[in-house]
Amino acid sequence: MTARQQDTGTQDPDKGRQGKALMRRIARGRAFARFNLVVERLAPGLVWPACALALYLSCSWLGLFHAVPFALRIVLLLLLVGGFFAGFWPLRRFKIPTRAEAERRLERENGLAHQAVSVAGDRPARETPEALALWHAHQRRMAEKLGSLDPGHARADFSAVDPYGLRAVPALLLFVAFLYSGATGSGRLADAFLPPAEESETALALRFDAWISPPPYTRQAPVYLQADGVDQVENIPEGSVLTVRLSGEGADAPISFQPDNADAPQAPNEAEESAMMRGARFTLSSSGLLEAAGRQWMIGVVPDELPVIAFKGRPRAAANGALELEYTLTDDYGVTAARAEIAPSGGVDADATPLYPPPEFPLNMPSRSSADHSAFTSRNLTEHPLSGKPVTITLVAEDAAGHVARSAPLDMVLPARNFYNLLAGSVAEQRQIFALDTRAMPEALQYSAAITLRPEETIPDLTQFLLIKSAQTRMLLAHDEESYLDTAEYLWEIATGIEDGALSDAERRLREAQDALSEALRDGASDAEIARLMEELRQAMQEYLSEMAERMQPSEMQPGDQQALRQRDLDNLLNQLENLARSGDRAAAQQLLSELQRMMNNIQPPSSMAQQGGQQNSEMREQIDKLGELIQEQQRLMNETFELDQQLRDREQWGDPPPRQDGEQSQGGERQRSPQEMTAEELREALRQLQEQQQALSEQLGEMQEKLSELGMPPAEGFGRAGEAMDGAAESLGEGEGQGALEGQGNALEALRQGAQQMMNSMMAQGQGQQGQQGPNGQTGWGSQAGRDPLGRNQGTDGLDFGDDVQVPDEFTVERAREILDAIRERLNEDAPLPSEPPYLERLLEPDAGN
Structure with a gap:
C-alpha cells in the first residue's frame, strides 16, 4: 500500500460514505443560498411593477374605471401599463449568483472561517503524498466545523429603489379595495377595457323604493308603495315614518310630501343625496300628497285617539283600610301607563310644608277578557298622612304616542286605618299633625305631652310609656327633613305595634311582596325573577296568616271559619298566578294578583282591643x-x-357671690345651701x-x-x-x-x-303580645263580611270565588300557551330564512304582545 492510498483512506468505506453525505449537504445549502441571493437581487427590481399592478386592481375593484369617462380611462390605463413596464428597468443589471458567491453567503450565514465550505471540494496544487496527507487533515478539520448548514433567509434591501417607503400606499389601497369589492361588488377587472359603446349601455334604470313603517306600538306591518300600483293608501297610523329612495338614471328627481293642513311641503326628517341616489324620510302627522319619480300618492293618516279613563263606581275601602279603585280604560292602540293622582282638598294651607309627597297609586291595565275594558286596583295607603283626610282623586292614562288623558276629579275622604286602641290612635294622630305640616310640630308635642301627663291612668303598659317618651325626645330634637322622616316612621311603628304587635310587620311584608310582584309583571321581568318574587309572596302570606291565627282566641272562631280558609285554595291561586305569568299572559296574571290583594285586604285581623287583657310575665x-x-x-x-x-x-x-348676712343658720343648725x-x-x-x-x-x-x-x-x-x-x-x-x-x-x-x-x-x-278579645260590635278577628268569608268569598263557596270579572284560564289553555311560546323560542334560535322573521318572533315574545 502506498502512502497516497493510506492518506486518501479509500480503503475505509465509512469515511467514504461520510464524505458523500457531507458533499450532498453542502450542495443543498449552496442551492438555497443561491436562491436567497436571487430573491435579494430580483425583489427590489419588482417593487414598481408590483405597485403598478396593485393600483390597477384597486382602481378596478373600487369602480374607478367604470365611473370615469372613456378618454380619462384610457389615459389612466396607459399610465399604469407604462409604469408597469418601466418598473423593470432596474433589472437590466441583474446577474445570476455564482457558485463561489453562494458558498461565501453560506459561510457568512453559519459563521465559518477559512472557506470551510469550498475546502471540501478543492484539491492541493501539488498532489504529493505529503501534500495530500496535509490537505486531507485540513479537510477533516473543516468538515468537523460544518455540522448542519443553515442557508438563512432572503433579506431584500428596498431602500435603494424606495427610500421613502411609498410602496405601502398601493398595498394599503389594494387591501381596502378588495374588502370594498367583496362587500358591494362595485367593480370588475375588465372595466378598463370596455369600449365606449358598452359604457353607455351600463347606465342604470330608475329604481323607486318607498314604504311606510307604522310605530312599533301599533303592531302593524309596513306598507310598501308600488311605482305602478294603486295611487292611494288609507288607514296609516299617525306617527308612521314614510321612507322614499330613488336610484339610477333620473334619481335627482324631487321628493316632496304636502300635508293637507299645511300651505308648504313638509321638510323631511332625514335626507340623503348622491350622484346616483336620492332619499328622504318623513314623519306623518296628517294626511297628504306624496310626489316622487313623476307620480303621486294620496296617503290617508288616521289620528291617534286620546285614551279614555273614567271611574266605574265610587272608590271604596277594604277591611284593612286599603283603597280600592274600579275604572274603565280604553285606547285605540293600548295604554302604556295609568295612575291615580291623589291631592289634598278642602281648606289646604298654601304655606304648609308637608313631610311626604302625594301618595303614588299606579293602576293595573284591563285584561283582554274584560268586555267593558274595566280594571281593578287595590293599594294600602293607610300609612300615608293624608289617610282620613279629604282628597281629590284624578285618574290619568298615557298611551305610547305620548297622549295623556284625565278623568273627572272625584272628592272623597281617603280611607284610614281603624285604631281600636285609643293610645295607638293618639300616637298616629300626633304623627299625622306634623307630617302634614312640619310647622305644626309644637302642636304634636302638646298632644304627646298630654297623654303622658298621668301615665299611670292612661298608659298602663310601661313599655309603651317608654316608647312614647323616647318619641317625644325625637320630636324635640328633629331639625331637618331626615330627622322629621325618622321621627314619623318611629311614631307609626309605635302606633301599629301598640295596635297589632308583630301582625303589623307581617302585613307590611305581605304588602311589599305584592307590590314587588305587581311591578315585575308590569315591567316584563324574566321567569326567574317572577319565580323568586312568587316564593317571597308565598312566604309573606304564610307568615301573615300564621301570625293572625296565633293571635286569635278559640272563642273568636265562628262555625265554619276553619273550613272557609283552606291552604289548598291559596296554593291553587298562587300556582295559577305563576303559571299565567310564565306562559306570557302577564295581563291575566296582573288581574289575578289584584283579586288576591282584594281578598287579603278584606281579611279582618283580630282587633287590638282584644289584646289588652293578657297577663305579662x-x-x-x-x-x-x-x-x-x-x-x-x-x-x-x-x-x-x-x-x-x-x-x-x-x-x-x-366671681363668687357675696356671703349672706342673715338667715345663715337655721334653728336646727346650719341649713343646706342652694347652688346659687x-x-x-x-x-x-x-x-x-x-x-x-x-x-x-x-x-x-x-x-x-x-x-x-x-x-x-x-x-x-x-x-x-x-x-x-x-x-x-x-x-x-x-x-x-x-x-x-x-x-x-x-x-x-x-x-x-x-x-x-x-x-x-x-x-x-318572641310572642310577648297579649291575647285578644272581641272588637267593636262584637266582631271577631275572623268576623264575617256581609256574608263573606275572610277571603271575600260567598259563604258556602267551594274554592275561590272571583266573581264575574275575572276569567281564569283552565289548565289546558295555560299548557297550550306554554307550548306555543316554546315553539317560538325554538324557531328564534334557528337560522331564519327571511331577515324580517326574527324581529316578528321577538315581538311575539314581548309580555304585552297580546294586549
Whole structure:
C-alpha cells in the first residue's frame, strides 16, 4: 500500500460514505443560498411593477374605471401599463449568483472561517503524498466545523429603489379595495377595457323604493308603495315614518310630501343625496300628497285617539283600610301607563310644608277578557298622612304616542286605618299633625305631652310609656327633613305595634311582596325573577296568616271559619298566578294578583282591643319597671348636673357671690345651701359627689342586663352603649367637669331609650303580645263580611270565588300557551330564512304582545 492510498483512506468505506453525505449537504445549502441571493437581487427590481399592478386592481375593484369617462380611462390605463413596464428597468443589471458567491453567503450565514465550505471540494496544487496527507487533515478539520448548514433567509434591501417607503400606499389601497369589492361588488377587472359603446349601455334604470313603517306600538306591518300600483293608501297610523329612495338614471328627481293642513311641503326628517341616489324620510302627522319619480300618492293618516279613563263606581275601602279603585280604560292602540293622582282638598294651607309627597297609586291595565275594558286596583295607603283626610282623586292614562288623558276629579275622604286602641290612635294622630305640616310640630308635642301627663291612668303598659317618651325626645330634637322622616316612621311603628304587635310587620311584608310582584309583571321581568318574587309572596302570606291565627282566641272562631280558609285554595291561586305569568299572559296574571290583594285586604285581623287583657310575665314586668325607674333617675341626675355646671360657669365669669348676712343658720343648725349660694370650689365638690350616684346607676344597669339575659332576652346594643356612657360621665364628674358629664349623661339617656325599643321589638318577636278579645260590635278577628268569608268569598263557596270579572284560564289553555311560546323560542334560535322573521318572533315574545 502506498502512502497516497493510506492518506486518501479509500480503503475505509465509512469515511467514504461520510464524505458523500457531507458533499450532498453542502450542495443543498449552496442551492438555497443561491436562491436567497436571487430573491435579494430580483425583489427590489419588482417593487414598481408590483405597485403598478396593485393600483390597477384597486382602481378596478373600487369602480374607478367604470365611473370615469372613456378618454380619462384610457389615459389612466396607459399610465399604469407604462409604469408597469418601466418598473423593470432596474433589472437590466441583474446577474445570476455564482457558485463561489453562494458558498461565501453560506459561510457568512453559519459563521465559518477559512472557506470551510469550498475546502471540501478543492484539491492541493501539488498532489504529493505529503501534500495530500496535509490537505486531507485540513479537510477533516473543516468538515468537523460544518455540522448542519443553515442557508438563512432572503433579506431584500428596498431602500435603494424606495427610500421613502411609498410602496405601502398601493398595498394599503389594494387591501381596502378588495374588502370594498367583496362587500358591494362595485367593480370588475375588465372595466378598463370596455369600449365606449358598452359604457353607455351600463347606465342604470330608475329604481323607486318607498314604504311606510307604522310605530312599533301599533303592531302593524309596513306598507310598501308600488311605482305602478294603486295611487292611494288609507288607514296609516299617525306617527308612521314614510321612507322614499330613488336610484339610477333620473334619481335627482324631487321628493316632496304636502300635508293637507299645511300651505308648504313638509321638510323631511332625514335626507340623503348622491350622484346616483336620492332619499328622504318623513314623519306623518296628517294626511297628504306624496310626489316622487313623476307620480303621486294620496296617503290617508288616521289620528291617534286620546285614551279614555273614567271611574266605574265610587272608590271604596277594604277591611284593612286599603283603597280600592274600579275604572274603565280604553285606547285605540293600548295604554302604556295609568295612575291615580291623589291631592289634598278642602281648606289646604298654601304655606304648609308637608313631610311626604302625594301618595303614588299606579293602576293595573284591563285584561283582554274584560268586555267593558274595566280594571281593578287595590293599594294600602293607610300609612300615608293624608289617610282620613279629604282628597281629590284624578285618574290619568298615557298611551305610547305620548297622549295623556284625565278623568273627572272625584272628592272623597281617603280611607284610614281603624285604631281600636285609643293610645295607638293618639300616637298616629300626633304623627299625622306634623307630617302634614312640619310647622305644626309644637302642636304634636302638646298632644304627646298630654297623654303622658298621668301615665299611670292612661298608659298602663310601661313599655309603651317608654316608647312614647323616647318619641317625644325625637320630636324635640328633629331639625331637618331626615330627622322629621325618622321621627314619623318611629311614631307609626309605635302606633301599629301598640295596635297589632308583630301582625303589623307581617302585613307590611305581605304588602311589599305584592307590590314587588305587581311591578315585575308590569315591567316584563324574566321567569326567574317572577319565580323568586312568587316564593317571597308565598312566604309573606304564610307568615301573615300564621301570625293572625296565633293571635286569635278559640272563642273568636265562628262555625265554619276553619273550613272557609283552606291552604289548598291559596296554593291553587298562587300556582295559577305563576303559571299565567310564565306562559306570557302577564295581563291575566296582573288581574289575578289584584283579586288576591282584594281578598287579603278584606281579611279582618283580630282587633287590638282584644289584646289588652293578657297577663305579662311578672319577672319581665319587674325588670321593665326597673328600667323605667333607671331612666327617670338618669334624667334627674342629668338635670342636677346641668344646674351645677351652669352655676359654675357663672362663677368662673363673674366671681363668687357675696356671703349672706342673715338667715345663715337655721334653728336646727346650719341649713343646706342652694347652688346659687355656693362658691366655685363648692360647686366643683358638689359635682364630684354626684359621681357615686352615676356609678350606682351604671351598676344597676349591669344587674338589669344580667337578669334580662337569664329571662331569655337577647342583649340590646343600646344598653351596652348606655353603660359605657354612664362610666364616662362618672369619670368626668369625679374630675369636676360638668360639660363632659352632661354629654355622657345625654348619650346614656338616648341609649337607654334605644335599648328599651330594642327590648320591645324582641318581646314582640318572641310572642310577648297579649291575647285578644272581641272588637267593636262584637266582631271577631275572623268576623264575617256581609256574608263573606275572610277571603271575600260567598259563604258556602267551594274554592275561590272571583266573581264575574275575572276569567281564569283552565289548565289546558295555560299548557297550550306554554307550548306555543316554546315553539317560538325554538324557531328564534334557528337560522331564519327571511331577515324580517326574527324581529316578528321577538315581538311575539314581548309580555304585552297580546294586549
